[in-house]
Amino acid sequence: MANTLKNCSECGRVFVDTGIGVCRDCYEKQQDQMQEISSYVRDNPHSTVKQICEALNVKEKLVMRMIREGRFVTDGVQLEYPCESCGAPITSGRFCEKCNGELAKQMQQTQKKMVAKAPAPAAKKGSGMYSRDMGKKLS
Numbered sequence: 001m002a003n004t005l006k007n008c009s010e011c012g013r014v015f016v017d018t019g020i021g022v023c024r025d026c027y028e029k030q031q032d033q034m035q036e037i038s039s040y041v042r043d044n045p046h047s048t049v050k051q052i053c054e055a056l057n058v059k060e061k062l063v064m065r066m067i068r069e070g071r072f073v074t075d076g077v078q079l080e081y082p083c084e085s086c087g088a089p090i091t092s093g094r095f096c097e098k099c100n101g102e103l104a105k106q107m108q109q110t111q112k113k114m115v116a117k118a119p120a121p122a123a124k125k126g127s128g129m130y131s132r133d134m135g136k137k138l139s
């Protein structure tokens, strides 16, 4: 019963959001469009996102969502879409090979910095050693 009123991200109308993010009308429209996109891509496996949008008059956002959900992979289609960082055409993931390499490098550098910053574990002194000595003396 945690349904909340929201503005549809497509048409702006207020609706009860069940986790889809768009109103019922827009949801149905999107389902139709997704089917159109799917069949278009099957017929034109090497089309780009831009070509699909122009051919079917759909939003790039919708095509991108389908790519992220991996809908075209199951059809055996390699669709080209822009790298989220530099815009180079890619067919899988979010970034091109170059940007992936750059990101990996950056990640490594941040990790190194974090390790260098972390304080060295304090050496344990005191009670443990002391009681062991006491034990020796007693026996």
Ligand SMILES: [Zn+2]
Residues within 6 Å of the ligand: 008, 009, 010, 011, 012, 013, 022, 023, 024, 025, 026, 027
């Ligand atoms: Zn709507």
Ligand SMILES: [Zn+2]
Residues within 6 Å of the ligand: 083, 084, 085, 086, 087, 088, 095, 096, 097, 098, 099, 100
């Ligand atoms: Zn890139």
